[in-house]
Amino acid sequence: MKQQLIVSGTGGQGILFLTRFFAEAAMMMRLEVLTSEIHGMAMRGGTVVSHVKVGPFKSPLVREGQADVGLILSKQNVPLHRSLVKPDGLIFVNSDVAGDYFSIDASKLAIDAGAPAMTNLVLLGFAMKQHGLFCEADVAREVLTRLSPRAHLEFNLKGFDIGYTST
Amino acid sequence: MNRQEQRMLMGNEALGRGLFENGCSLVASYPGTPASEVLASVVAFSREAESPLHIEWSINEKVAFEVALAHSYTGKRAAVAMKQVGLNVAADPFMRSAYLGVKGGFVLISADDPGPHSSQTEQDSRLFAHFAKVPVFDPSSPREAKEMVKKAFELSERYEIPVMIRPTTRVCHARQNVTCKQPKLLERRAHFEKDPSRWAATPQFIYDLHKLLNEKMDKIAAEKALSPVPFVSLPSRNKRCVIASGVAFAHTYELFEELRLFDRVDLFQVLLPHPLNRPFIDMIHANYKQALVIEETYPVIELQLGNGKIHGRKSGFVPRQGELMPDLIHESLERFLGRTSRPQRTAGVSPGKRPSLCAGCPHRPAFFAIKKTFPKGIFPSDIGCYTLGMNLGAVDTCHCMGACISQGAGFYHSYAQDGGPIPPIVVTIGDSTFFHAGIPGLINCVVQESRFIIVILDNSTTAMTGHQPSPHLGIKADGSPTAAVSIPGIVAASGVRFLRECDPYDVPAFSALLQEADAHCRSEEGGMAVIISKRSCPVDKRAVRPERLYAMSVSDACDGCRLCMKQFECPALEWVEVPGKKRGRAAIDKALCIECGVCKHVCPKGAIVVAEEKAI
Numbered sequence: 001m002k003q004q005l006i007v008s009g010t011g012g013q014g015i016l017f018l019t020r021f022f023a024e025a026a027m028m029m030r031l032e033v034l035t036s037e038i039h040g041m042a043m044r045g046g047t048v049v050s051h052v053k054v055g056p057f058k059s060p061l062v063r064e065g066q067a068d069v070g071l072i073l074s075k076q077n078v079p080l081h082r083s084l085v086k087p088d089g090l091i092f093v094n095s096d097v098a099g100d101y102f103s104i105d106a107s108k109l110a111i112d113a114g115a116p117a118m119t120n121l122v123l124l125g126f127a128m129k130q131h132g133l134f135c136e137a138d139v140a141r142e143v144l145t146r147l148s149p150r151a152h153l154e155f156n157l158k159g160f161d162i163g164y165t166s167t
Numbered sequence: 168m169n170r171q172e173q174r175m176l177m178g179n180e181a182l183g184r185g186l187f188e189n190g191c192s193l194v195a196s197y198p199g200t201p202a203s204e205v206l207a208s209v210v211a212f213s214r215e216a217e218s219p220l221h222i223e224w225s226i227n228e229k230v231a232f233e234v235a236l237a238h239s240y241t242g243k244r245a246a247v248a249m250k251q252v253g254l255n256v257a258a259d260p261f262m263r264s265a266y267l268g269v270k271g272g273f274v275l276i277s278a279d280d281p282g283p284h285s286s287q288t289e290q291d292s293r294l295f296a297h298f299a300k301v302p303v304f305d306p307s308s309p310r311e312a313k314e315m316v317k318k319a320f321e322l323s324e325r326y327e328i329p330v331m332i333r334p335t336t337r338v339c340h341a342r343q344n345v346t347c348k349q350p351k352l353l354e355r356r357a358h359f360e361k362d363p364s365r366w367a368a369t370p371q372f373i374y375d376l377h378k379l380l381n382e383k384m385d386k387i388a389a390e391k392a393l394s395p396v397p398f399v400s401l402p403s404r405n406k407r408c409v410i411a412s413g414v415a416f417a418h419t420y421e422l423f424e425e426l427r428l429f430d431r432v433d434l435f436q437v438l439l440p441h442p443l444n445r446p447f448i449d450m451i452h453a454n455y456k457q458a459l460v461i462e463e464t465y466p467v468i469e470l471q472l473g474n475g476k477i478h479g480r481k482s483g484f485v486p487r488q489g490e491l492m493p494d495l496i497h498e499s500l501e502r503f504l505g506r507t508s509r510p511q512r513t514a515g516v517s518p519g520k521r522p523s524l525c526a527g528c529p530h531r532p533a534f535f536a537i538k539k540t541f542p543k544g545i546f547p548s549d550i551g552c553y554t555l556g557m558n559l560g561a562v563d564t565c566h567c568m569g570a571c572i573s574q575g576a577g578f579y580h581s582y583a584q585d586g587g588p589i590p591p592i593v594v595t596i597g598d599s600t601f602f603h604a605g606i607p608g609l610i611n612c613v614v615q616e617s618r619f620i621i622v623i624l625d626n627s628t629t630a631m632t633g634h635q636p637s638p639h640l641g642i643k644a645d646g647s648p649t650a651a652v653s654i655p656g657i658v659a660a661s662g663v664r665f666l667r668e669c670d671p672y673d674v675p676a677f678s679a680l681l682q683e684a685d686a687h688c689r690s691e692e693g694g695m696a697v698i699i700s701k702r703s704c705p706v707d708k709r710a711v712r713p714e715r716l717y718a719m720s721v722s723d724a725c726d727g728c729r730l731c732m733k734q735f736e737c738p739a740l741e742w743v744e745v746p747g748k749k750r751g752r753a754a755i756d757k758a759l760c761i762e763c764g765v766c767k768h769v770c771p772k773g774a775i776v777v778a779e780e781k782a783i
Contacts, residue, residue, distance in 0.1 A: 020175070023175045036342070058416075058421055
């Protein structure tokens with residue numbers, strides 16, 4: 001099993017939580033994992049992209065055109081980071097407008113459900129539904145249960161399910 | 168005792184875990200990116216410890232090095248961690264420690280920053296190890312970094328020599344699943360064996376110690392277990408090879424897989440770039456027509472390999488500066504193999520936001536007042552968040568830790584000796600930097616009769632590297648209480664006669680104090696003037712919160728002159744378009760504003776006003 005992923009977005013959107021989620025999921029599945037976070041220079045609201053490599057990799061960086069999957073939490077990051085994903089790779093974007101990728105208005109779904117902070121998990125659930133990720137929903141729920149602070153657990157699982165069941 | 172578990176660790180945490188697992192009983196450090204998390208992780212792991220472990224944020228890297236060195240003299244294992252430019256500060260004890268050697272294992276972690284992402288140089292600590300005649304390990308991943316701590320302690324004890332581990336940013340800040348074991352209990356008792364001919368070696372002993380050092384290095388260079396790791400399909404009939412180390416090896420290895428090069432070109436991973444294994448050097452020259460060296464950042468391996476058939480950074484085949492990103496290595500490999508490389512797609516460039524002091528940062532009003540009070544002043548400054556005062560026009564120089572005070576003196580003497588007008592000179596320095604290297608400069612100023620203003624920007628933390636405590640807080644690395652050292656006490660003891668404290672949130676008072684300080688500098692009986700600008704970093708969890716909050720708003724008096732945006736640049740001031748008007752206007756971004764109320768002093772039209780004052 002080898003998979004390269006990128007998670008892109010703006011500081012504060014939960015990029016690092018998703019990165020940790022993938023790392024923990026890989027460890028639970030007894031797979032090797034390497035991650036690398038690249039923060040923009042701006043302190044708040046700056047661009048953040050993290051690289052996740054699952055399987056026997058050595059380099060922590062995803063090269064241009066090598067990622068199998070891209071999760072993009074802010075649509076303005078699409079032109080910045082989509083080139084990291086293979087031409088035939090899967091790109092999931094949190095966006096209110098459709099594009100030549102899988103899109104879902106995760107922000108709106110999260111706000112409607114009363115917790116804008118779970119936007120990242122709506123996108124995760126949505127991506128997982130397409131079966132393009134190295135892990136499946138049962139692992140995801142277990143990892144979320146383990147990683148989420150008690151106060152957020154219910155919302156996080158709810159967010160994941162909203163994304164997972166949306167079409 | 169051999170219980171093992173997988174944990175997801177950052178490279179710096181893996182190094183910290185390595186120190187913890189291998190019986191290290193003293194770790195000292197000074198914060199600096201990309202090395203800062205090493206010590207913090209040792210603090211976290213030490214909670215699982217059974218044996219005592221002394222962990223300290225030292226006042227600077229030289230002090231950290233010397234504390235750890237003496238610990239090793241007692242036969243125990245010690246480590247010191249710093250960033251590459253920190254090693255410049257510790258250069259003095261470092262160079263001599265190679266000659267005198269150590270007793271218990273001594274590991275120096277010096278983290279390099281190719282790129283550079285957050286440093287004033289791209290210097291290669293491995294070359295410093297070469298200069299000092301000290302062995303150095305070059306890890307390519309967090310996991311390898313942890314394994315190298317064990318190897319480094321063993322090597323250090325076998326030869327009684329300090330050993331360096333040189334990770335780079337991409338290793339320090341990458342995360343990987345790493346196997347963690349129970350810590351090794353060494354149960355060593357401190358025992359310092361007196362040997363003045365060694366521990367106090369005068370020049371007459373140094374010749375022999377130098378000879379001994381050279382012999383140690385020759386033996387290390389001959390150690391089979393430390394020779395580069397071959398990825399060669401034997402028997403190799405290749406006449407070309409690639410030699411790589413550090414994270415550049417990791418990138419290169421993956422390119423070999425992707426381009427299916429393993430059957431066609433031999434690859435070697437160098438674990439110990441200095442001293443480079445002697446039999447390896449001979450083997451390369453005997454077996455290969457050409458070799459390409461991929462290493463960051465200086466040509467350390469290449470220099471030791473010598474001769475013209477080696478391609479690398481010295482030969483100019485690989486760019487001589489900057490980080491070796493995978494795409495760049497790809498290009499070099501293709502060229503080495505005589506192939507034209509595919510045109511690279513370039514990633515989108517982030518439109519970016521220029522880095523700025525946080526909303527409510529107390530440095531901002533201090534800089535604003537300095538610039539406003541002395542529009543024609545000279546403003547030397549230093550290393551920390553406050554370097555960003557550059558955006559506000561209140562930082563003219565920034566060189567290396569503590570240099571600002573001495574630079575202020577240099578400017579002063581230059582103008583003073585001409586007999587003409589002396590511009591106001593206002594130096595800014597943070598509290599941690601003041602302790603690190605500012606104090607000797609201050610004493611020098613007093614003795615040399617310099618006359619200028621020093622503003623100590625005391626935000627009660629080392630903010631930029633992650634809020635490590637500095638010595639006036641009375642907090643140790645693990646959060647426990649200790650004695651607090653008074654900054655005003657030190658300033659007064661240095662012989663400064665003009666010493667005041669002020670809250671920078673009170674801009675008019677701060678401005679008046681600057682005028683008073685300037686008058687003192689220029690008066691007949693005058694001298695140095697020090698103002699302590701005191702207000703906690705609002706991002707710090709331990710910060711002292713303001714007593715009052717001010718909900719701000721922008722009134723219709725705003726005529727869109729943009730002065731607040733340009734000269735104050737608070738992230739909570741946003742620019743909004745006004746329908747039907749050519750010029751937009753300022754507004755307050757409630758999500759970012761921390762209600763410090765300082766911006767009421769900024770607008771010349773008085774358009775930024777307090778909407779509501781709240782006592783806490």
